[in-house]
Amino acid sequence: MKKLCILLFLPLLGLYTFAQNNAVIDKEKLYDFYQTQRYAEAAQYLKTIYGEDATDFKGVTQMGYCFLMAGNYAEAEKYYVKAYKQQPQNLPILFSLASINSRRGNNDKAKTYYKEIIKIDSNNFNVYKQLANLYPIPTDSLRLLYLQKANKLNPLEGDIAYDLAESYQRLKNNSLAYKTLDVAINADSGNLILQRAKLPVANALKKYDEVIKSGEKLLKDGADGNVLKDVAMAYYYTKRYQKTIDLLKLLESLGMQNESTLYYTTLSYRQLKDYKTAGIYAKKTIDEGISPNTSNYYDLLGLIYNENNQLNLATAAYKKGLQFKANPSIYYHLGILYDFKYKDKKNALIYYGQYLKNKPDAERDAEEIKYTKARIGQLNQGD
Structure with missing residues (x-):
């Protein structure tokens, strides 16, 4: 009897599985998810239709889209990769994978997908624009190349004109920067961003x-x-x-x-x-x-020279620092230097006194203040 029940259940299981694989999507329900921007719920709903390990192209692209819109880039990439394996030259899939990797900071992978798009469509303005953005340094030769290609395809597009002009300007090619901005401004005379960008270039060209x-x-x-x-x-x-x-x-x-x-x-x-x-x-x-920290830098330099027994250089560095600011720390280190390295008690007392006079931080420098007062007393007694 038990064996018979199992035999009866198996064909039913097959029918259930078949039904799941061919389940009809409730379009109104899915549309409601989209309308209310509940993309995460939409993705989970589609999972119940297509299954966790779905391979159906339409299903995996739908789920990839929903996860992408929900901000779950890891899941979105997983499903778009499945779609990519089936249709490696599908431009929307390639753009989605490039965008996902760019958002996740995987710029090298994003560049790979964008370059695959170029192989398929070498006149795609958007792909050159996106590729340029993956090279953030204005003087980068590849950024310049992709901006030039994008600008050639659409010289009136303001963002590209602005970025390309910036690269030209950084490379000291103000004539090309001016020309690039001029073309875009003539097409959009109300673009104040481009007009502002043109001013320093025009100044450079007199x-x-x-x-x-x-x-x-x-x-x-x-x-x-x-x-x-x-x-x-x-x-x-x-x-x-x-x-x-x-x-x-x-x-x-x-x-x-x-x-x-x-x-x-x-x-x-x-x-x-x-x-x-x-x-x-x-x-x-x-x-x-003058940086407000300049005296601190000379103080540090003096310490380095002092620790390396380059006493004349240490003294010069400390005193140079005092030209920028009356720095209590420098006075303290000069006091120590004259006291123990030069054995010059007179100058040691002068710098210790200047240290206290310039009001070091009572809490942070409590130990140095205590030591300085005690050392002044010892030096005066020695006299």
Whole structure:
């Protein structure tokens, strides 16, 4: 009887399996998942239809799509790879696999899939655009190559024109950068991003009147820092120094000044023979150009020389650091150097005193402060 039950169950199991493999998808249910963007649920639903180990091309591409839209890239790749094995020249499958690997940071695999697309369709604008993005350094020769190919296919596309112009600019080829941007801007005169990108290129080509005309229009849409600087430079090179000052001081009021802008403010005041203000800005330029950590770097250099018994170099490095900032740490190390290496108690006391006078951090430097006070007492008693 038991054997008979098993024999009866086997054909039923076969019928059940057949039914599962040929199950009809509830299109309304799937459509509802898509409409409400419940892609993870849609993928799980499709799994119940096609099975965990599905090989049906339509099924695996549907599941790959759903997992991709749900952000489950590992599962999406698994199903798209199955589809790829069946149709290795299917462009949508190749694009999906390339995109998935790019999102997961597997750039080498993404490049491989994109290059396979090129073999099939060498005039595919999007694949060159995506490939260029996988080479983030503007001066990379392959990035330049793919941007050039994309730009040749569609010279009016703004993103590619911008990126290609940036690469040309970094490579000091301002003429090509200008031409690339000019073509795209002529097709889309309202693209302010491209117009802003063109200003420094035009400045480099000494098209100062163009920079001023275009830049002043852009400034009506807001005080963009780069535009202010570019227009100010154009005014400077056309010897309109007060205009230069007005724009660079506006930049300063926005807290967007840097060493370069302060330098040209200084030069402009000098040209106007306002030497007092020029002097003030010259000092600002110097301060801006010096890192607040410079004295720390010289302190570190001094320690390295000291530890290597290069005492003269250590002393010079410490004192050089003090030219940039009265650094308590440097005074402490000079005190130690004169105390124990030079056996010069007089200078040791001077630097120990300067260390305490410059208020080292009471909590962080507690041990050094305690030691310094004790050592000053010992040296004074010795005298």
